[in-house]
Amino acid sequence: MTRLSRGVMALGLSAVGIARGQTPDPAVGARLYRLHCSECHGLEGQGGQGADLTRGVYRFGSTDEALYRTISQGVTGTPMPATALSDAQLWQIVRHVRLLAGGVRVAVPGSPAAGEALFAGKGGCTKCHMIRGVGGRLGPDLTYIGSQRSPNHLRASILRPDEEVSRAYWSVEALDSKAQAYSGIRVGEDTYSIQIMDLNEELHSLAKGDLKRLVVDKKSRMPGYAQTLTGTELDDLVAYLYSLERKVRRL
Amino acid sequence: MKTSVIAACLAASLFGQVTYQRLLEADREPGNWMTYSGNYGGFRHSRLQQIHRGNVSGLKLKWAFQMKTTERVQATPLVVEGILYLTQPPNDAWALDAETGRPYWHYRRGLPERINTCCGQVNRGLAMLGDRLFMGTVDAHLVALDRKTGNLLWDVEVADYTKGYSLTAAPLVVKDKLIVGMAGGEYGVRGFLDAYDPATGKRLWRFHTIPGPGEPGHESWSGQSWETGGGPTWVTGSFDPKLNLVYWGTGNPAPDWNGDVRLGDNLYASSVIALDADTGKLKWYFQFTPHDMHDWDAVQIPVLVDAEFRGRQRKLMYWGNRNAFFYVLDRETGEFLMAKPFTAQTWAERIDEKGRPVRRPNTSPSREGAVVSPGPQGGTNWYSPSYSPVTKLFYLSVWEFASRFYIGDAPYQPGTLFFGSTTARLPDQPGRGSIRALDPSTGEIRWQYPLFSMPQTGLLSTGGNLVFGGTEEGQFFALDAVNGKELWRANTGGMIAAAPTSYLSQGKQLVSIAAGSAIFTFSLD
Numbered sequence: 001m002t003r004l005s006r007g008v009m010a011l012g013l014s015a016v017g018i019a020r021g022q023t024p025d026p027a028v029g030a031r032l033y034r035l036h037c038s039e040c041h042g043l044e045g046q047g048g049q050g051a052d053l054t055r056g057v058y059r060f061g062s063t064d065e066a067l068y069r070t071i072s073q074g075v076t077g078t079p080m081p082a083t084a085l086s087d088a089q090l091w092q093i094v095r096h097v098r099l100l101a102g103g104v105r106v107a108v109p110g111s112p113a114a115g116e117a118l119f120a121g122k123g124g125c126t127k128c129h130m131i132r133g134v135g136g137r138l139g140p141d142l143t144y145i146g147s148q149r150s151p152n153h154l155r156a157s158i159l160r161p162d163e164e165v166s167r168a169y170w171s172v173e174a175l176d177s178k179a180q181a182y183s184g185i186r187v188g189e190d191t192y193s194i195q196i197m198d199l200n201e202e203l204h205s206l207a208k209g210d211l212k213r214l215v216v217d218k219k220s221r222m223p224g225y226a227q228t229l230t231g232t233e234l235d236d237l238v239a240y241l242y243s244l245e246r247k248v249r250r251l
Numbered sequence: 252m253k254t255s256v257i258a259a260c261l262a263a264s265l266f267g268q269v270t271y272q273r274l275l276e277a278d279r280e281p282g283n284w285m286t287y288s289g290n291y292g293g294f295r296h297s298r299l300q301q302i303h304r305g306n307v308s309g310l311k312l313k314w315a316f317q318m319k320t321t322e323r324v325q326a327t328p329l330v331v332e333g334i335l336y337l338t339q340p341p342n343d344a345w346a347l348d349a350e351t352g353r354p355y356w357h358y359r360r361g362l363p364e365r366i367n368t369c370c371g372q373v374n375r376g377l378a379m380l381g382d383r384l385f386m387g388t389v390d391a392h393l394v395a396l397d398r399k400t401g402n403l404l405w406d407v408e409v410a411d412y413t414k415g416y417s418l419t420a421a422p423l424v425v426k427d428k429l430i431v432g433m434a435g436g437e438y439g440v441r442g443f444l445d446a447y448d449p450a451t452g453k454r455l456w457r458f459h460t461i462p463g464p465g466e467p468g469h470e471s472w473s474g475q476s477w478e479t480g481g482g483p484t485w486v487t488g489s490f491d492p493k494l495n496l497v498y499w500g501t502g503n504p505a506p507d508w509n510g511d512v513r514l515g516d517n518l519y520a521s522s523v524i525a526l527d528a529d530t531g532k533l534k535w536y537f538q539f540t541p542h543d544m545h546d547w548d549a550v551q552i553p554v555l556v557d558a559e560f561r562g563r564q565r566k567l568m569y570w571g572n573r574n575a576f577f578y579v580l581d582r583e584t585g586e587f588l589m590a591k592p593f594t595a596q597t598w599a600e601r602i603d604e605k606g607r608p609v610r611r612p613n614t615s616p617s618r619e620g621a622v623v624s625p626g627p628q629g630g631t632n633w634y635s636p637s638y639s640p641v642t643k644l645f646y647l648s649v650w651e652f653a654s655r656f657y658i659g660d661a662p663y664q665p666g667t668l669f670f671g672s673t674t675a676r677l678p679d680q681p682g683r684g685s686i687r688a689l690d691p692s693t694g695e696i697r698w699q700y701p702l703f704s705m706p707q708t709g710l711l712s713t714g715g716n717l718v719f720g721g722t723e724e725g726q727f728f729a730l731d732a733v734n735g736k737e738l739w740r741a742n743t744g745g746m747i748a749a750a751p752t753s754y755l756s757q758g759k760q761l762v763s764i765a766a767g768s769a770i771f772t773f774s775l776d
Contacts, residue, residue, distance in 0.1 A: 034659060038673040048676060073364060076372070077321035082365035084413065084666025167681065190724040191703040192740075218679045 029096030032089055037071075037097075040079070045100030050080065056101035056147040056246055067094045101147065108151045108239050110232070115240025118233055128222065131244065137201045138185055139169065139222060144246035154241050155234065161222040171221050172196050174206055175213040182206065186216055267332045267398070269379045271426055275492055281714070282755030284330040286487075287376055287421040288635060289752070292555040293489040295637040296712045297753035301760035302775060303715030307729045307739045313761060313774040314352030318345075323748050324765040326376040327421065327635075327709070329384075330754040335763070336379065336398065337770065341372035342388040344396060349756035352772060356401035362390055367415040367666055369437035375487070375749075376421035378429060380449050385429055387418025393431055393447060407452035409433065414665050415440050421487045425497055425528050428455055432484030436502040436548065439669035442482030444499050444524070446531055456531030460484060460501045460519045468518035476513035479663050481505030482520035486550040486633045491566070494583060496525045496534055498555070498568065502548035506661040507627070508616045509671025510544040517542055521549045523570065525585060535585030537606060540574045544615050545598070545656060546627040546674075547573040554638045554645065555582060560589075560692065569691045571636050571647040573629030576602060577694045591694030593687060594630040595651045598623050616656035616672065626654025626682075627674045628705070635709030635750040637718065642732050644688045644697055646718050650705040652682025686710065686720055688735060698735035700728075709750020711762070719762055721747025727764050727771065743771050 034043065040050030047053065056062065060070045072090050074082035085093070098104060119125045128139035145154070156163060167186075174182040174196065182204055188195035194214065196204045208214065229237065269285050277283075277290040281298035288295045302310065318324065322340035328347075329336045334355065335347040341362055346355040366372055366389050378385045383404060384396045390412040395404040409431065410416035415438020423430045428446040436442070442460035447453065460482035462468040472480060481504045488499030504513055504520035522538040539549045554569040560579065568582040575596035579589040587606025599608040614623050628650060636647040659672025676682075684702035689695065704723035711719045716732045725747060728740040745767015753762045763772045 031660070034673055035662075035670060036668050038675075039668075039670060043673065043675055074366070079323075079369075079371035081368055081668075083668070084365070084367070084664065164678065189703055190726065191701070191722055192726065 024095060025092065026096070026099070029092040029099070032085070032093050033096040033100075036083065036085065037093065045097065053097050054101050054148050055144070057144075064094055064098075067097060102150055106151065108235070108242055110235030110237070110239030112236070112240040112243040114233075115236035115238070118229070118237050119240055122233070123225070123229070123237060137197065138199070140166070142241060142244060144244060146242045146244040147246040149241075151238050151242050154238050158224075158229075158234065158237060159226045160224055161220040162224070165218060165220045169220060171217040171219055173213070173215045173217075174211055176206060177210050177212060179212075185221065189216075267334065268381050269331055269424075270381070271424065274424060281753075283332065284328070284752045284754045285379060286329070286423060287327055287378070288487065288489065288552055291490040291492065292638075293552040294554065294640070294712075295552070295635045295710065295750060296639050296714075298714040299753050299755065299760045300714040302713065302717065302753075302762065304717065304731055304738060306775060307715070307717055309775050310729065310739050310741070310762070310773045311775070312741070313772045315769050315771045316345075316347055316352045316354075317769045318343075320768050322768075323371050323373055323746065324768055324770070325373045325419075325749050326765060327750050327752055328763060328770065329377055329379050330752065330763075331379065333756050334398075335770075336377050336384055337765075338374040338376055338386060340374050341366070342374060342386060344377065344384065344386060344401060346398070346401060349754065349761065349772070355399075358396055358401035358403070360388060360394070362388070363412070365413070365666075366390060366417065367412060367438055368417050368419070368434065369668065373419050375419060378422040378424050380424045380429070383449060385422045385424075385449065387420060387422060387431055387433075389417045389419065391416040391418055391433065393418065393422070393429075393452060395449070395452060405452040407447070407454075409445060410440075414438065415669075420485050423487050423490065423497075424449070425490050428528065430488065430497055430499075432487065432499060434483050434485035434502075436481040436483040436485070436505055437507065437668055437670060438666070439479030439481065439505045439663050440483060441478060441480060442484055442501060442520070444484045444497075444526065444531070458524070458526055458531045458533065460522075460524065462518065471515040471518040473512075473514035479505055479669065480513060480517060480520065481507075482517075483548075484550075485548075486552065489553040489555050490528065491555055491582060494566070495528050496582070497528050498523055498525050498553040498582065500549040500551055500553065502550050503543055503546045506663075506669045506671030507546040508544060508656055508674065509658050509661040510542055510615065511658070512661050512671065515542065521547055521574075523549060523553060523568070523580070525582070537580055537585045537587065539570070539572045539576070539578065539606075541607060543574075545574075545623060547625075547629050548633075549573065550633050551631065552635050553582075554636060556638060556691070558643070558692070567691075569638065569645050571631050571645065571689070573625075573632055574598070574608070575625050575630030577645070577689055577691075578606070579691065579694075580606075589694060592630075593647070593689055593694065593696065594649045595624045595653075596630065597653070616658040618658060620655035620657045620675065622653050622655050622677070624653040625650060626652050626676065627656070628652075632707070634707055637710040637712040638691075639712035639716075639718075639732055641714060641716060642688075642712070643691070644712075644732065645691045646686065646688050646710045646712055646732075648706045648708055648710065648720065649685045649687045649699075650682060651684070652705060653677055653680060684723075686718065686730065686735070688718075688732075700730055700735045700737065707746070707748040711751040711753060713753055719751040719753075719764070721751075721764055721766060723747070725766050727751075727766065727773075741771075741773070743767065743769070745769060
């Protein structure tokens with residue numbers, strides 16, 4: 001059991017599927033997802049060989065019907081296969097994907113307004129995170145984070161940022177042959193070169209052959225907030241981030 | 252005089268055609284590339300020497316051909332007398348002028364809506380005999396096309412695609428037969444290898460890789476598990492004309508990660524099979540990974556070399572297996588001669604004197620997830636290795652990584668994935684890749700060319716002492732075949748998941764590689 005699904009399951013299920021006369025059964029959806037989807041999309045929908053399913057917005061349509069169609073027929077031109085799963089099974093998977101994407105809303109303690117003030121003020125979060133075009137670039141854009149992460153996940157990320165760091169945010173220290181030093185996050189890399197955003201948010205592409213030193217640290221540059229925030233403040237910050245929802249357009 | 256006229260007429264009528272005789276002697280005409288691996292021994296080696304270590308740095312783009320697909324292009328083109336024949340995934344085909352990249356024709360194939368392929372609707376290429384080209388399709392048909400027009404000559408159903416059968420490998424012409432492998436190991440199919448009549452598409456024999464009741468090997472499956480036992484044949488094999496044996500690798504037993512529902516060794520999954528080319532009867536087999544629980548398909552190219560081994564001249568088979576070991580077998584008898592790991596592995600204590608792995612404890616998939624190296628994609632995979640008769644080295648693409656293997660339920664439902672749970676990469680350990688050169692007499696690593704990402708490239712060695720390959724990010728490179736030093740590279744901008752080929756056009760050596768959805772051709776001028 002994961003911290004995401006634990007939080008969600010405890011609070012029960014939404015109306016997805018029920019409208020179609022289905023019995024919502026989280027265990028069935030989770031099992032089908034694990035057997036048929038997780039190999040490519042990750043056990044928590046975080047993506048891998050397949051797309052990140054936690055965003056709640058999908059390239060081939062984000063309505064329940066579109067999700068159903070994509071899962072059933074696959075996506076031609078990609079490794080996403082069609083499947084002969086039954087109608088009932090497909091709807092269970094649609095619902096589970098909704099769960100993974102935080103599409104099932106839960107109640108959280110805390111004040112979003114107080115959290116917003118903390119975000120810009122005491123927390124210093126805007127230095128690295130952007131929301132609707134305001135803020136820094138050294139951390140993930142959080143405009144729709146409330147649709148992408150459960151409250152438990154958000155809380156854990158604030159307290160222990162090193163626990164789960166996307167490869168696009170690993171820290172880099174580099175020194176080139178002209179003794180120029182670079183410090184920042186690794187935004188891209190291959191055998192021959194590395195792409196960096198430095199701490200001033202400038203982009204650099206460095207040839208590895210020209211580097212005297214290159215250290216990639218799989219840690220986050222974000223500080224942990226366990227000592228900085230009170231319990232109430234943490235609740236407020238989580239409430240604010242969780243309120244940052246993306247409304248899905250019906251297509 | 253008379254003889255030369257007849258010879259000229261024959262030459263004219265046969266120009267551009269591939270006969271069995273020519274396939275037998277493929278090494279004598281390095282200007283053409285007539286089978287998937289270039290010769291029956293599976294070498295993927297070009298004897299051409301125009302491009303060599305001294306001038307490869309001057310290699311330039313000659314032409315690129317953009318295909319209309321977003322599927323991964325895994326195909327090797329065939330090249331005969333200046334015409335490239337290649338597939339565009341899923342199942343279109345093109346004939347291109349090797350000099351200009353301009354098309355002669357385009358075959359388009361419509362496909363049903365729901366195709367069951369685990370890993371993309373891919374295709375690895377064509378086979379050719381006479382005036383005909385042959386292609387397997389993702390809806391499990393086999394088609395014959397006219398090489399001058401692309402017209403469809405016949406189309407036969409090989410298996411039921413709605414049950415998860417598909418054809419992705421290039422067929423192999425052996426004598427007067429077309430040998431055809433199938434895919435579907437993630438769908439609980441029952442694997443087979445087929446032979447067809449190139450003239451009519453009539454099936455001539457079928458060898459089931461999972462033995463049925465009463466057949467030897469059937470006892471290696473508990474209960475009814477053999478019915479959905481997998482063992483597909485999704486990468487092209489090799490052929491020894493003197494021994495009259497077709498060698499083919501077989502894929503994982505199904506379900507992939509739950510071995511409890513299929514107790515036993517699960518023959519002949521994750522094995523090499525040696526079949527009589529005329530009858531399809533099993534001469535011998537060797538199972539690399541008995542009771543495979545890690546999806547380590549033995550779908551590599553069998554590389555057939557006659558060489559001295561421990562003081563005795565033998566007919567050998569070299570095999571860089573997905574389970575992370577390099578094997579040497581005697582290909583007359585299937586006798587195990589040697590195995591040595593070529594990359595990180597944590598699952599086997601050793602390979603015993605019979606060739607059977609001695610497993611380490613706690614490496615089977617578990618509820619909590621067992622961390623094992625290599626992960627499910629293996630230490631290498633279907634990516635063509637190369638053997639150079641010049642350096643006598645064996646080159647292969649190598650992955651170094653671990654995954655967490657979970658065991659879970661395995662409900663079989665036709666036409667749906669039949670994994671028996673799942674695996675997960677370790678997020679903070681992305682793994683790394685390399686190209687490695689092995690001394691096949693010892694399995695020692697002679698050199699390595701490290702790569703940031705784990706490569707899906709096939710390799711080509713040449714008479715100019717080069718090894719060509721590419722990276723996940725699209726860099727196409729040439730290495731010194733002797734020491735692995737990088738001599739040249741070019742950024743194609745698209746993932747390389749195919750194998751290079753080399754051939755002549757208007758007397759000049761070219762090298763081609765598919766990358767992204769295009770094929771790129773390089774020359775010295």
